[in-house]
Amino acid sequence: MGRGRAKAKQTKVARDLKYRTHETDFGALARELHGDKDRNETEESEQDDGYTDYAEPSRD
Template identity: 45%
Template sequence: MGRGRQKAKATRQARDMKYYSPATDLSALERELGGARTSSTRSASPVVHDDYDETDYSSYEDKYADYDDEDDTRRIG
């Protein structure tokens, strides 16, 4: 007798969660997403940081040129 009641309760809870729509504070959402920017507080263009070192892998190009990934003759199965 308990399974039918349990399933009905789970169905009701799922339906309640599906159609639940809480009140949304759109002005707070706009502030959070940055829609309320002013030109005096934030710059219009993003700041790019070039602090990282870009590794040069060109010395490995000749060393591993003999390895061809397209001629893989292994079979699976």
């Protein structure tokens, strides 16, 4: 007893997923799955970890 409400909700969600139309950007999906190397390298280099101000100066 008591499973009726949960099952009804699961059925509603499953039906919504099955029949809803999706606007999928396959280009963005491909970039996410395969990795856009040029974009990832620039993002990593632009990120500041906040500790560069405390780094010791180089002794060249």
